[in-house]
Amino acid sequence: MSIYENKEARLPLERVQVPTDNHYRMRMKHHGLLNANPRKSGLLNAIIGYALLFGAAHGVLILAFQVIPWLLITLKLERNTFWFNVVYGILSPVLAFLFIAVVALINILMLRKYLGKVQNRYGPLHNGPSGSLQTVYDALKLVSKEDYTPKMVEETIFTLAPVLVFVSAFLLMAVIPFAPGWVFANVEAGAIFIIAAGTLGGYGVLLAGWSMNNKYGLMGGLRAAAQLVSYEVPLSISLLSVCVYAGSMNLSKIVEAQQSLWFAIPLFIPFVVYLVAGLAELKMTPFDLPEAESELVAGFNTEYGGMRFGFFFVAEFAELYLLPALLAVFFLGGWFPPSIPTFNIPLLTEWAGGSSTLLLMLKANISEGEASSWWNTLFQPGGLLVGIQYSFWFLLKGAAGVYFYMWIRATLPRFRDDQLMELCWKGLIPLSLIGLLLAAVSKLLPAVGIGISILVGSAFIFLIARGAFFPSKQVKA
C-alpha cells in the first residue's frame, strides 16, 4: 500500500512539521559565502602546483639550451660548427614544441584557477596537486578524439588553417631570448620577424572562418580580418619605437639595452599601446570578437573538433604567454632582474663569484683543469645557474603579464567590432605615432621625451577608463 492510498498516513496541513534545522545557513557557511572566502587551505596547494608546472617549463628550457648542446659537445660537435648547427637545428623545433605545449598547458590551468578565484569557485581541483594535471588530461582527450572533417568544407584550407595559427605561435617562440644566449634563433631583424609571424596567425583565423562553410565561422573570420588590420598597425609602430630607441632589431640586443632602465619608462606610450593591441592580438575578452561565443557560437573554430581544434587552443594559450613574454623583452627588461638606480637585486651567482667563502674554498679544492670545465658550465656568464636565474626572472615577468591579461578577461565585457576599430584607428594609431616621435626625441633629449611620454600615456589611460573612444556616451536622463 503506497503512502497515497493510505489515508491515515496523510497528515492534515496544520500538522505537517516544518524542519527547524537551518540548512540554508549551513549551506552558506559550507560554501563560505557569508565571508566570501571560497578556499581555506588552497594557497599551499596552488604554490606546489605552480612550482611543479614552472619547474616543467624551466626544465624544458634547460634541456634545450644547456643539456642538448652539452650532449652535442660531448659527441665532439663543437658549438657553431656546421654539424652542430645541423643537429641542433633539427632538434630545436621539437624542443620549442615541447616548451609551447608545456606553457599552453600551464596557461590553461592558470586561467581556470584564476577565473575560479575571481568568480568565487574552485576551478580544477581533483587531478594532481591543486588540479595541476587537469589540462594534461584535457589535452590527452583532444588527441584521442576522432579527426573529423565536415562534408562541405574547403578541405585543403580547412586543414591548413589550424596549422598556420599554430606555426605562427611557434615562430614567435623561436626568437624569444629567455636568458643571455638562450634563444633558438638569434635573428638580426627579430622585431620585423615577430610582426610577420604574428600576422600569419591572423591569416590562419581568417582562412579557418572562410573555409568551413559555416555562417558563424564566416562572420568570425571576417571579424578576425577586420581586427587584424586594426591592431596590427599600432602594434608594429610601437615595436618600431622600441627599435628606434634601442638602435637594434635584434631582441637580445634590445634586452641588453635595458640593463639600467626598462623601456617601459622612456617608452611609456608604446608600452601602453602594446598592452592594448596585444590584447587584441590575443583575441581575449574585450576583443574576443572572432570567437564571441554568445554571438557566433564559437566563431572561426565552430566546425573544428579533436586535435584540429586543439591546435587553435594550444596556439591561443601559447600566445597568451608569448605576448606578455614579448612585452617583457621589449619593455620590461627581458631577463634582467628588477633594478632601480638605488637598489639592485643582485644575481645569486654574483654573490657566489664575489664573496662567498664557501664557494671560494670549493673553487680552491679542485684542480685547474676541472675548474675550467664544470665551474664554467655552472657559474660563469652563459653557464647553467646564471641562465636559470635570468630565465626565472623572464618567466616571472611573462607570468605577471599573463595574470594582467587574465584580470582584464575576468572583468570586462566584449567590445562591438566598430568600437574595436574606432579604438584602434582613432586612438591607438595616432598615439603610437606620437610615441614613435617621442622615442626619437627621448633618444636625443631623454628628460623631455620621457616626461612628455609619461604624461600623454597617463592621459590616454585615463581617457580609455572614461570610455572616451567609444562612439556612444552615457546620456543623462
Place this chain on the structure above:
Amino acid sequence: MTAVADKPNNARNTSGSVMNPTSVERVAGRSDEMLLNLGPQHPATHGVLRVLMGVDGERVTKAIPHIGYLHRNHEKLEEVRTYTQCIPYTDRMDYVSGMQNELPLCLAVEEMLGIEVPERAKYIRTILFELSRIASHMVWIGTYMLDLGAITPFLYAFRDREMILDIIEETAGARLLPNYFTYGGIRRDHHPRMMQDILEFLTWFEKKLPEYEALTIDAPVFQARTVGVGVLDPQVALNHGVTGPNLRGSGINWDLRKDDPYDAYPHLDFEVCVEYGCDAYSRSRARFREFRESIKLIRQAIAQCPKAGAVLPKLPRLKPVAGMERYRAVEISRGQLGVHIVADGSEKPWRSKHRSPSFCTLQALADMAVGSKFSDAIAILGSIDIVLGEIDR
C-alpha cells in the same frame, strides 16, 4: 521569387516562406544578405528561441522570432485539472520567477469566489513576490553579461540568487517551482527563521549591489555596448503591449503594483522606476533601481507583517458559478502577467488564458534590432529579459 514579389511589401517579412526561407532578396547597390538561423540551439537565446536573422555583413536586416519550441500546453492542461491542480502549472511557465506566476491565478479565483485573504498571508506573499523579483533580476544580470561577453558577473549573480532560492526552499519546499501560494493565502506558514534570513540576505545584498553596478551599468564598456542600442519607441512599446521594466525603460510610468495594487502593495511605500532613455541601458538601469525598491518593499513588509495569525482561511468549495469570468494581472519581474479564467460551474476552469509579458516583449524585437549591428542584436535580445517557458507556455 515571382510568387514572393506579388505579396504586399512588408518590411519585416522574408522572401520565400517565413518558416523555410529559400531565397534572399537582392537589393541593388547592396551586398548579399545572409540568412542566419539564430537558434533554437544557440548560446544567447535564453532557452529554445529561434530568431531568423538577415545579416548584411554585420548589419541586421531582419529579425523574425520563431517560437513554440518549448510549448507544453499549459493552458489546455489547466482546463482538465481542478483549480487546485492548476497552480503547479503556472510555476512552470516563467520558471525563473516561479513563485510570482502563481499569484494572478490565485487572485482571479479568490475574486471569483469572494475569498478573503488574511493580512498575514498577504504580507508573506508580497515579501516572497519581491524576493522572487530580486532572484529573477539576478538571473537577468548574469545572462545579460554573458551575452555581452563577461563571465564573472554571472557567477556572482547566481551565488546571491542561490541564497534566495535557499530561503524559498526552506519555506516552500522547492527552489524554483514552489507551489506555495494558494487560493486564500499560502499553503502553510513560513519557516520560523524566514524573516530573519531574508533580512540577513538583504544586508548582504545591499553590500554587494555597488559591486554589481560597478561591473555592469557603471562600466564604460557596458555603457558603450548598451547606450543608444535597441531604441524602443514608447508608442511602439505600447502598441506591442510591452510591459514591465522594458516599458518603464521607455519612459512610461506603468506598474501594476501602483496602478492596480494587490496583496499588501497598497500599504507599502515605493517608487516606480522609470527611465527615459528608451534603450538597452535604460532598461538595465530600470532593473537595477528595482533592486533597491524591492529591498525597500521587503523591509517595510517584514516590519508591517502581523507576527501571528492564520495564513489560510476556511475555503469554500472551489467551484465558481457557470459563466463567471475574471481577468487578473500582476506585475511580475518581466512585466504584466495576466490570467483570464472562465468558469463553467464545474471544479475545472472552462478556459484559462495567460497573458505573458515576454511574449509581447519579444514581438518588439524586430523594431529594436533591425538596422543595428549583429552584436547589438544579441545585446538587445538580452536586454529585454525574456523567458521562453513563459512565451511558449
